[in-house]
């Protein structure tokens with residue numbers, strides 16, 4: 001685990017000393033947008049036109065943020081439009097690498113060894129973390145975005161000429177509600193599990209743990225009345241929650257000490273995660289081997305032996321009870 005400083009790789013774990021033992025995720029630095037017309041997004045200088053075959057995703061199958069982008073690529077039927085490279089599940093002193101095993105593809109564009117070489121290819125003087133996902137422009141040889149929340153918005157609509165325009169996970173009428181759900185779910189749940197797991201003081205851990213389970217309780221209650229977070233149809237808010245929930249029992253309960261209870265113990269969340277897993281195209285984006293081996297194998301500060309636990313045995317393909325609710329297909 002490390003980062004780039006003026007284009008040079010330095011091996012460094014997260015520094016929590018300035019924040020009372022709290023893990024603070026850095027802001028993504030590449031924030032351009034692909035648009036159907038190629039004009040820069042408001043406030044941006046560079047414009048990127050949506051075109052088939054021009055863009056590439058660098059992902060880890062372990063990473064919940066990258067996982068969002070793979071789900072959107074699959075459900076928007078963009079597999080032939082946007083290509084993908086999958087990094088190795090182990091993230092050690094070289095950061096993410098292109099070692100090829102267990103379904104990792106290597107760097108299918110340039111045959112590079114490390115993901116940080118993709119960042120310096122875009123900017124030889126880049127300083128910052130080297131994270132997945134990366135949305136890469138093969139034509140301009142640069143990074144468009146390394147912010148998953150924005151990449152999924154692009155995939156949701158910019159490529160509709162080639163993808164499935166009938167699927168909309170961020171419909172106009174629900175945008176306010178989706179944003180209002182994402183806003184508290186991100187710090188408490190998506191990033192909350194990391195805040196608990198990477199905390200280096202008891203106080204910081206307990207703070208994150210409390211917020212996490214309070215939010216999961218609220219969500220379980222909400223899902224006792226409706227099939228999905230905004231009601232009868234699946235939206236972006238569901239996919240963002242899903243990638244954390246699917247990792248929860250296999251990894252976060254043990255590795256990140258998020259152990260007040262499992263998702264399996266929540267009557268509604270447990271059925272909900274199976275429901276989403278069983279949406280056509282989604283199961284193929286979930287790789288529990290990469291997920292377990294990455295977290296338990298890579299985070300030596302919290303699991304020094306690197307032993308990967310064998311359990312629990314979670315079956316996301318088991319039946320769920322969610323079809324008792326009103327359901328709406330996408331507009």
Ligand SMILES: N[C@@H](CCC(=O)N[C@@H](CS)C(=O)NCC(=O)O)C(=O)O
Nearest residue numbers: 063064065129130131132146147148
């Ligand atoms: N805000 C980013 C976060 C991405 C992120 O933190 N990815 C993790 C993997 S789960 C990573 O690559 N971490 C490497 C590092 O922090 O050095 C996003 O949502 O795209």
